Amino acid sequence: MYRTNHRPFSLPQPCILRVGRVLRQWGLASFMVGMSAGLVAQFDYVWPDHSALAEGEWYRIATTKTGFHKVDVALLSALGLDPNTVDPARVNLYGHGGDALPVDNAAPRPLDLVPVPIDMVDDGDGQFDGSDHFVFMGDGPEEWHYDAAVQRWQHRLNPWSDTAWYFLRVDDPDPIRIAQEPALGGDVDTVLGVTDFHQFHELEQSTIIRSGRNFYGEVFDQNPTHTIPFQVPDVLPEPARLEIRLMGRSVGAASPYNVVLGDSSWTILPPVTGSQTYVSQARVGAGDWEWTPSSDLVQVGLTLNAQVADAKGWLDYVRISGTREANMSGGSQQEFVRATEAAPGRMVEWAVSSASSVQRVWDVTDAQNPTAIPFDIVNGTLRFRVEYSDIRTFRAGNGSGFYTPTPVGPVQNTDIHGLPQVELVIVTPPGLRPAADSLAAIHAAEGLSTAVLEPSFIYDCFSAGRVDPTAIKMLMKMLYDRAEGNPTAAPKYLQLFGDGTFENRNLPRFENALITFQSAQSHTPTQSYVTDDYFGFLSDGASERLTDTLHIGIGRIPASTLDEAWDAVAKVVAYSSGNPDPDGAACLQGGLPGEGEGNPFGPWRNRICFVADDFDGNGGATETGHTLYSIGHANGVEEDHGAFDIQRIFMDAYPQVATPGGERYPEVEEAIDRQVRDGALLINYIGHGGERGWAHERVLNTSTIGAWDNLDRMPLFFTATCELARFDDPDLETAGEMMVMNPKGGAIAMMTTTRVVYSYANEQLNSAFFAVVFDAPAGERQRLGDILRRTKNHPAAGASSNKRNFTLLGDVALEFATPQAEVRTSEVNALPIDAVADTLSALEYVEVKGYVADAAGNPMTDFNGFVYPTVYDQRSEVTTLNNDGGNGGVPYSEWRNRIYTGAVRAEEGVFSFDFIVPRDIAYAPARGRISYYAVDGERDAHGYTEDLFIGGVSEDAVLDNVGPDIELYLNDTSFVNGGTTDPNPVLFARLRDDQGLNTVGNGIGHDLKATLDGGTSVVLNEFYASDLDTYQSGRVVYPFRDLEEGPHTLELKAWDVHNNSAKASLDFVVVSDLNVFLDNVINYPNPVGSQGTTFRFDHNQACVDLGLELHIYDSRGTVVWHGERNETPAGYRVDGWNWSGESNQGAALGQGTYLYRLDVRTPEGRQASQTGRLVLLH
Structure with missing residues (x-):
């Protein structure tokens, strides 16, 4: 009986434990256990204090094969070693094969590099020279196990990597050598002269929907027939098994696959595939047959018999298993196992023929811990006795024919296990490391403990160099376990700093991509997903289940180049501390006091925008739901967090326009674009969408996104729409990626989707988001990772795969810029605000007073800055236009009409402002609203009151008939x-x-x-x-x-x-800004006297960094003065370039006529020139 989280459970299937590890050959001849789905044995994590790689001289070798491998002098030389300096007595090998790490945290696994026993052959001279070599059992990326329930061998390929890596230490003080098992005497129960064989054919080269961790091999389309050959030496004409699994797509009618093997034939008939876009794009077809081999060459033929024009298939695998003679004639190293012979207390003797050259027999049941078996060779027959209570696998090898591993090179010393407890871990490829280090420094300055790690170091430590997402999860679990429940010591955030790809096996070809965790489901768009959540499932019983909870916040910055990475860091700086390059971002006049000049603060931090799709998608209640859900969330924020100003952009409330390209909402396009440029703390979108933007009407597209330049007022986006940010498709730059990676602005971060999602499940997660996003302790700000973690763990979020399709793109440790202090109203027209609510009437002079308070309500007498009040007329009742018919218009209300918008000074925390109420208010008295935003240096505040009424006409109005x-x-x-x-x-x-x-x-x-x-x-x-x-x-x-x-x-x-x-x-x-245009180039005064002159010109390059160059020539064409300067003009005129009338050396120039030439260049190299004349009088 095992326990998980102190609850007893039964093993889901029998297994064998040896030296703390689960052996690959699962199954026992006689062993009964109870079945309890979804539970596995609790693994005891005892993390080492330091990594094996922390010290010593290390080298890396690689293999894709399973079997005996030989390392000799030539290979050491290829590693860059001088073999004469290597003492064979100190050589040790580490690794743990090519299998994938288990996704279930409760399953046993190595916690560091593990020594691999080797058989060292040397002459004892203390040098690795001459014929010195060692042999080890290499374990490739495939895993075999015996399923006792069906009495069949089954295999599994590592879905993440096709290579096993081993680590050679040449100065190990305690090397491990192969252990020799004792010779066994006595009687035997049986002599085994036959062995099981099992082979498979499986290629990982094609994908059905560019999602999921299952890849496929041969494709049946233009070429409907494929033949898969196997060579089985000394096969016996006894019943064998053929197993085939494939995926078939055939819409409207089922298309069979004909299978031919020798004289036998069978049919695989995958079910009919649906025609809809989001249903399963292929259906499983599988067959399992018995056949009797007749020769060593086994050829399996498969042919698609297409019943419809677009029928297509993908081969998953072909697997054969059966019995062959125990014979070495088929190769220099052979494997021997007989699953059906295993029984308690059973003693067997193997008799392997044609074995006169055999030099080694190893028990490789646990390839990580093989042992040498004593053997005899009598008349060319290899004989060895073993206890066969359990299924055991043996490998015999001749003196030649060993596999040669691939030399890779030196390995850097790293001590991942010695890492101190940190709050923020940043994982980044080497090419992005400088930017990642900068991001870590930013957060370290905020008080977060940080560590920046390259993925190869993590893989070396936890997955023996193999690319495996579980290695990153193990890193975070190590830190989580060591905290022992102390929240101050536990890790809080994981930042993945690099793009991703669904092609994890091809990761090296994507220079700056990090691994992604892909679902096992790989053919149904609505069920297949990529998720970074996996790295945060850290409890002992967690796995990849939909019910697993996050213990840390996780975000990804999908940068592909170092320039993109630096841009991402610059955006973090701009959001947190101010735009590092304010001239270009705030060059226009008209900003509010306290805004601009790189200031990250402003009233935009008090705005939340809800965008809702209209009703024309797939029909039904979900279409109206886009607007209804948005209304509910907007109203909820107004009720629970009333200080925020809510903006509503509901598409159906705007006129719809028919165009040759389909229906469009030009006013909505403009409203969304304007909202982003003006800034908002948060923009929430619910509706249809895809990789190129929002909605069928294309209200947001990549062209618009690429033109955003709102670096000083970037929103956080939550987008409840389909696959807006499919960041793991390397052949596609999605709209979502563009939004978050726009170097000039766009989104500061996004909680957005990577796959197809469902409306109701989106609503569940969106509801969970709004339950936590503003729910921070008083006076504190949440970091984005906290918001993500709390959202996904919230009961309202549900437990479907849908929420795995949402990811955080951006800086996981970024503080969400919610105002922390409060702005309160104290008086309106000399009446205390908590008295009877005053009524503000048309044409009435109004004075309002207030103060800024901390989160506890205490006046902040040290607050000296600006307050931005907005006074609203009564709420407006609106009904959407029902543009697409069938559902009726949807009613809602909002604070729409503004009586007054201004800016006033706050001194020692108090402020006042006045205004006159316009004649055009609503006259029937009803509640109005004042909202505030305030800023003082690096502090901001917000607040509101609705304790006032609007209506009627003032009796004291002043007469006025003059316009503005x-x-x-x-x-x-x-x-x-x-x-x-x-x-x-x-x-x-x-x-x-x-x-x-x-x-x-x-x-x-x-x-x-x-x-x-x-x-x-x-x-x-x-x-x-x-x-x-x-x-x-x-x-x-x-x-x-x-x-x-x-x-x-x-x-x-x-x-x-x-x-x-x-x-x-x-x-x-x-004039088009594609070319530089100059006009009205003059100097004044002209003629030029002793006071000099000033040059001025008009142009078409506002808010562009311009390089200006001015040459002045005498009548002979000689340059007498030359000047250069840079300008970023807010408008279309540059003025104020003064010239004294002297040469560059300060010498006076003679009277006469001079020529000048003005050159203007843009950063892209566009330029224009104009010439003119001036007259010098002195």
């Missing part, structure tokens, strides 16, 4: 009417009115609106913000995108709170 003043520019105030722009100019307007501007949006025709060329109009209410400490002036910043080349006219119409209007217009010319 408007100043209109493009990009910045240097723009002049008629100037030149690129296709993406930014409207920058200054507005002023003594009574304030009307942006509430309730009055028909009273919107703040921009009109381009007399046609397209854009409502700009939400783009207006008051200037610091005043409601009487403010600005509008609105980006236009992709304007056509040529002349344009822009008109802006604005209204004050009394509904007086004013207009302003501006003419401009759009």
Whole structure:
């Protein structure tokens, strides 16, 4: 009886234990156990203090074969060793074969490199020279076991690696040599002159759905027939077994596979495959037959008899087993086993013919711990006696014909087991190591203990060099176990810093890819998955079950190059500390006080956006569910975390447009793009999607993602959609990967999908996410890994494979930028906020006072910064448009109309602001809202109140019939009417009115609106913000995108709170920014006097790092002055380059006419030049 977590259980199948290891040959002749599904023996993890590789001189060799291997002088030389310096008495070999590590934590496994006994042959001179060599039992990537229940040999290939690695230490003080078993006398129960044979053919070279860890071999399509040959020396004409497994795809009608072996034939008929995209893309077809061999050559023929045009098949394996003579004639090393002869107390003698050259007989039942068997050779027959109570496998070998391992080279000393307890482990390939070290340093400065490890070191320690995901899990389990339940000592985060691929066996060809854990299911898109969760299942009883829980947070940065890795680190810095290169990111005028200049803070941290798909996907309740789920989550956040401002972009609430390419939502596309550029703490999307973007209407695509430049306001995304970030497909750059790897912004991180997912299961995980994402201890921030772990472990998340399809892309240890302090309202119009709620009426002057408090509610008298209040009119009731019919519109409400948006100073934690309520409010009294965001240096806060009412008209309104003043520019105030722009100019307007501007949006025709060329109009209410400490002036910043080349006219119409209007217009010319365009290149004054002159020019390269060069020539063409400078202009004019009128050496130049040439270059090498004349008077 074994125990797991102190509960007794029965072995699921019989096994043999020897020296603490489970032998490969499972099954006993007479042994009864109870059956208890899903449980395995509890393995006792006793982690070594230090790794075997921590000291000594080591070299690596490799093999793909199972059997006797020989290491000689030539091989040592190939390793770079001088064999004469190697003492054979100190040579030791380590490893543990080519099998995959068990995924079940409870299953026994080596915890470090294990010594492999060797048979050393040397002349005793202390040098590895001449004919000195040693022999060892190498164990390849295949595993055989005997299933006693069906009396059949079965095999399993390592799904992760095709190579076994061994480690040669040449200075070991305690080397291990092959042990000799004692000779046995007495009577024998039987003499064995026959042996089992078992062979298989299985190629791992093709995949059905580019997912899962099962690969397949021969493909049946253009070539419908394949022949698989086997050579079985001395096969006996006795009943043998043929087993075949394949995968077949045949839609509409079943397509049989004809199997021919000698005179026998059979049929495999896989079930019919469905035609839907997400059903099983192939069905299992298998056969198991008895046949009688008639020759040593066994040829199995398979032919697809296609019944439909697109029928296709993939061969998994062909396996044969039976009986042959115990004979050495078939090769220089042979294996002998007879499973059916094993019985308690049984003594057998093997009699192997044609064996006169045999030099070794080893018991290789446990290939890791073979023993030498005494033997005799009499008249060419090899004889040896053994106890055969259990199934035992023996290998005999002649003096030649050993396998030669592949020399690899020296091995670096590493002590993974000696690693101290750390909170953050970063695993990264060598090519990305510099960036990973930088990320570790960032988090170490925050107080996290960190370690950066390359995967090869982890594999060397835990999987004997084999690529195996369980090695990384064992690393984390070691740290977890050593903490002994102490949460302060336990590991918290695993950062996988590198891209991944589903082709784990081909990992070396992907330079900077890390291994991925793939599901066993490999042919059904909705059930096959890739997950990094596996590395965090650390309890003793965990495995890969859907019910296993995460003990650490895990994230992946899918960088493929070092440049991408550095960009990812730069994004972490920008999010946490500020944009390291603020000039390019914040070059436009119009930002709020306290924003820009690389500052990571801003009101964007108080915004949460919910995006919902419409109803036109696959029909049914799930289509409406996209919107209903989003409404539920948005309302839940408003109820539980009311300080956040909620933005709703529900596709069905916008007009749908029919185009030749299908239905589209241009306003939704713009709204999503604008939301990302303006910034949000979190963007949540529910709906259809795929590798190229969101929704059938393509509301988000890779072109849009690639153009994002929001480095100083990057959202966290949660996307409940299909396979948006299939990061493990090396031939595809998905939309999700682009979002998180965009070097100019995009997403700071994503909880997103890697495979096809289901709507309801998505909703379960999304609900779990919102249950934890803002549920942090007061005054603390959660790291993204904590959010991931708590989300997936939450009871609401369910236990389906669906949640395994969600992964965290980004920095796992990044602190989620939720505001920590509180902003509270103390008074409205001199009335305490906790008194009877005041009613704010149209045209009423209002003054609001408040203060900033810590998480415990204590005023923060040291808070000196800015507060950004937004005052909302009553909630708006909205019903979606039911664009696709059949479901009816969906009603919802939101805080939509803004009475006032501004910025005020906070001094010693207190602030006040005032405004006049616009005439266009809703008049029937109902609750309004004030929300706040505040920032002071490196601290921020948020808050809200809904303890006020909006409605009615003030009796004390001031008469006013004068509209606002408007100043209109493009990009910045240097723009002049008629100037030149690129296709993406930014409207920058200054507005002023003594009574304030009307942006509430309730009055028909009273919107703040921009009109381009007399046609397209854009409502700009939400783009207006008051200037610091005043409601009487403010600005509008609105980006236009992709304007056509040529002349344009822009008109802006604005209204004050009394509904007086004013207009302003501006003419401009759009020139493509693919080429540099220069215009109005002048110097002033000209002629040039003693005060010098200033150069100015217009261009079409706003917010681009420009290299400027100016040459001035005399009448002979000689350069008399040369200057260079760099500019990142916010607008379309560069001004202020002064020249004194002297040479570069400071000498005065003579009077006369001079020529000048201005050269302008972009970082991409585009350039333009213009020349001009100036007259020098002195």
